[in-house]
Amino acid sequence: MPEAKHPDDEGVQIDLISAERMDGKTTMEKIRTILDGVRDGNIVVLEAGLTPDEESRLIEVTMTEISPDEFNGIEIETYPQSKTDDSSFLGRLMGSEETKKLTVIGPANQIETLHKDETLISALVSRK
Amino acid sequence: MGLLTGLKDSISRAASTLFSEEDPKRIGIYGPPNAGKTTLANRIARDWTGDAVGPESHVPHETRRARRKEDVEIERDGKTVNIDIVDTPGVTTKVDYTEFLEHDMEKDDAVRRSREATEGVAEAMHWLREDVDGVIYVLDSSEDPFTQVNTMLIGIIESQDLPVLILANKIDLDESSVQRIRNAFPQHETTPLSALEGDNMDEVYDKIAEYFG
Numbered sequence: 001m002p003e004a005k006h007p008d009d010e011g012v013q014i015d016l017i018s019a020e021r022m023d024g025k026t027t028m029e030k031i032r033t034i035l036d037g038v039r040d041g042n043i044v045v046l047e048a049g050l051t052p053d054e055e056s057r058l059i060e061v062t063m064t065e066i067s068p069d070e071f072n073g074i075e076i077e078t079y080p081q082s083k084t085d086d087s088s089f090l091g092r093l094m095g096s097e098e099t100k101k102l103t104v105i106g107p108a109n110q111i112e113t114l115h116k117d118e119t120l121i122s123a124l125v126s127r128k
Numbered sequence: 129m130g131l132l133t134g135l136k137d138s139i140s141r142a143a144s145t146l147f148s149e150e151d152p153k154r155i156g157i158y159g160p161p162n163a164g165k166t167t168l169a170n171r172i173a174r175d176w177t178g179d180a181v182g183p184e185s186h187v188p189h190e191t192r193r194a195r196r197k198e199d200v201e202i203e204r205d206g207k208t209v210n211i212d213i214v215d216t217p218g219v220t221t222k223v224d225y226t227e228f229l230e231h232d233m234e235k236d237d238a239v240r241r242s243r244e245a246t247e248g249v250a251e252a253m254h255w256l257r258e259d260v261d262g263v264i265y266v267l268d269s270s271e272d273p274f275t276q277v278n279t280m281l282i283g284i285i286e287s288q289d290l291p292v293l294i295l296a297n298k299i300d301l302d303e304s305s306v307q308r309i310r311n312a313f314p315q316h317e318t319t320p321l322s323a324l325e326g327d328n329m330d331e332v333y334d335k336i337a338e339y340f341g
Contacts, residue, residue, distance in 0.1 A: 052287035055280045056253050059221055063250040066223050068239045073222030073246075076276050108222035116274060 012043060012110070012125050019048035019100070027054050031061050038074055038107050039065070041128050049078055049103040075111040077121045078103045152199055152210040153340050156260035158252065158285075160277050161188040161218030163266040164297040168323035169215035172336075173197045175329065181215045187231045189245035191217045194255050204337035211340055216255060217248030219277055256284060262291040262340045269296040269320065270303040273312040282313060293339045296320045299327060 015037050022030055030050065035058075037044045050058060058076075066073050078101045104111075104121060107128075115122040157165045169181040181197045183190060197213045223245050228238035256263070263285050267273050285292045294313055296306040300322040310318045319335050321328040 052280070052284040053257070056257055056284045059219065059280070060250045060253040062221060063223070063246040063253075066242070066246045068225045068242060072224045073220070076221055076280070078276065078279070108224070113276075116276075 012041070012127055014043045014045060016045045017047065019046075022046065022048060027057055028061075030054060031058050034058065034105055035061065035065060035074075038105055039071055041107055041110065043104065043106040043111060043125055046103040046105070049101040071107070073108045074105055075108050075113065075123075076103065076105045077113055077116060077123065079116075079118055079121065152212045153261040154196070154212045154214055154259060155262045155264055155336075155340055156194075156214045156216055156252075156255055157264045157266060158216055158256065158281060159218060159266035160268075160271075160275065161220055162186070163218065163268045164323045165218065165266045166191050166215050168264070168266055168295070168297065168321075169195075169197065169213050171323045171326060171329065172202075172213055173200060175333075176200050176202055181213065187228065187233075189218060189223070189228075189241060189248065191215060192241070192244040192248035193217070194248070194251050202333055202336055204333060204341070207337065207341065209337045209341040211336070214255060214260060216252040217245065219249055219252055219281055221277060223249070256281075257288070260290065263293070264336070265292055265294045266297050266323075267294065267309055268298050269306050269309055270298050270301040273309045278312070282316075286315075291339045292316060293335050294318045295332065297323055300325045 017033070022033070025033065031054070034044050034046075055076075058074075062074050065071055102121075104123060106123075106125065110126050110128060112124045112126075113121065114124055157169050159165050166182050166184045170184065173179055173181045177197065177200055179197070182195050194217065195215045197215070200211050200213050202209045202211065223242045225235075225238040225242035228241050229235065233241065265282065265285070267278065282292070294309065294316045296304075296309045296318050298304055299306065299320045306318060306320045317335075319328070319331055321332050323329075
């Protein structure tokens, strides 16, 4: 992330990360981008989300970084997969796997999901 | 017609014998914390081997290491399905030790439990990517299944083309709603059960044989 004036007590920083910015990053680079932001108390919004394998590794790396009284982990929300998504093997082979879902990630102690359905994520974000 | 049927039966019996001599498939029992995964693993292990897999508890993250019960032979319709059951820690994206303090735990114990729990979740994710051949996904049918962890895990399992059997556990509870789980994961079949009471286990074993046999 470019250096920016950190809000500290003034509010909550939200980083809206474009698909273009994440394109070309390796899995670990993406995870670091997310966790570095979240551990600073920021809310990270990914335009294009993560693949299932990246999500799996994000959970794993998050677990290794949890530390009592310091970092409790993450809250992550994406729209549930639509029932009509083509998740067949052939579909994935043809590149039609639908992973490009807006994803919101924040510190577990600062973000709480109020409502989620296939078209809306409503979350309450609090300061540290 | 009779000859053909007889031939088909013979081939099917030969195939089943061949399969029973293969290495057992490793079936991971996955799901969020407190869904009843260990209760189910113990139920299956006791029914078919006489032993248990691990201790059960109402306190979340009782299972903090993946535990494997090897060579569980499940007999269905004259066929034997040979599996290893891997009971895994409940998957989550957050662990807060203060939640354990509510279960009459001292701070040191709660911190240790949370550290072990985080290691266990990481371990479970690793098993899922590398070391299981199929998944039994256990959900507490009295809880909302529309959580991010469930959505992500089912997505991860599907992306690896692993066979997955979704079980709606705790149907003995008044608040249980199997339909809610069916609505959440319409692309999969959902089988109801109570691992604690042993309700509907026959159908569960039929499904295990169908999915993993």
